[in-house]
Amino acid sequence: MTPQTVNAYYNPTTNEICFPAAILQPPFFNMHADEAANYGAIGVVIGHELTHGFDDQGRNYDKDGNLNDWWKEADAENFKQNSQILVDAFGAVKVLDEPETYANGELTLGENIADNGGLHVSHLAMQNAIKKHQVNKDQMDGFTPEQRFFLAYAAVWASNIRPEAILQLTQMDVHSLGRNRVNIALPQVTEFIDAFGIQEGDGMWLAPEKRALLW
Numbered sequence: 576m577t578p579q580t581v582n583a584y585y586n587p588t589t590n591e592i593c594f595p596a597a598i599l600q601p602p603f604f605n606m607h608a609d610e611a612a613n614y615g616a617i618g619v620v621i622g623h624e625l626t627h628g629f630d631d632q633g634r635n636y637d638k639d640g641n642l643n644d645w646w647k648e649a650d651a652e653n654f655k656q657n658s659q660i661l662v663d664a665f666g667a668v669k670v671l672d673e674p675e676t677y678a679n680g681e682l683t684l685g686e687n688i689a690d691n692g693g694l695h696v697s698h699l700a701m702q703n704a705i706k707k708h709q710v711n712k713d714q715m716d717g718f719t720p721e722q723r724f725f726l727a728y729a730a731v732w733a734s735n736i737r738p739e740a741i742l743q744l745t746q747m748d749v750h751s752l753g754r755n756r757v758n759i760a761l762p763q764v765t766e767f768i769d770a771f772g773i774q775e776g777d778g779m780w781l782a783p784e785k786r787a788l789l790w
């Protein structure tokens with residue numbers, strides 16, 4: 576990737592992670608912004624790339640970048656069971672009425688695992704930073720740091736999209752649509768449920784036993 580590219584990647588064969596300079600600007604990163612917002616935006620992107628090293632494909636590579644199964648059987652089985660929760664949750668989403676189209680939970684699994692892990696790991700990093708007084712713990716505009724974290728994450732994926740592009744991306748893109756990276760990914764994350772006090776009967780509620788926990 577060039578420095579001007581707004582993107583990031585993890586490459587399992589070289590164990591290499593890359594954040595081009597151009598992604599270090601809003602809405603991903605702003606050195607003058609609220610720290611909680613940066614953890615929710617670029618922090619989750621960094622956690623996302625780290626998690627790719629341990630997603631459904633990355634986990635098949637060892638520390639030297641070679642295809643080598645280094646997992647215990649029981650761990651692999653648990654991983655597959657939790658992965659299936661994400662496959663089913665995303666695959667159940669109707670993204671277009673005409674032609675009737677559903678998201679592809681298998682195609683997007685690696686990216687959805689990376690979002691799930693990225694949210695957890697960056698939220699954990701923020702909790703550690705809060706303990707070290709590196710994050711403003713006061714409410715801002717009526718929102719706690721935990722709420723600002725998830726609002727910033729959602730803002731990263733806010734977008735306009737035409738039905739034709741939804742159809743094309745759903746067939747080709749390994750990433751979920753922006754709206755699903757928010758509306759479907761977040762109910763899986765207990766930290767999100769807790770941050771907004773979401774309860775049974777609320778639109779984004781998901782029962783604890785239905786939430787995937789991989790990383």
Ligand SMILES: [Zn+2]
Pocket residue numbers: 623627686689
């Ligand atoms: Zn990714």
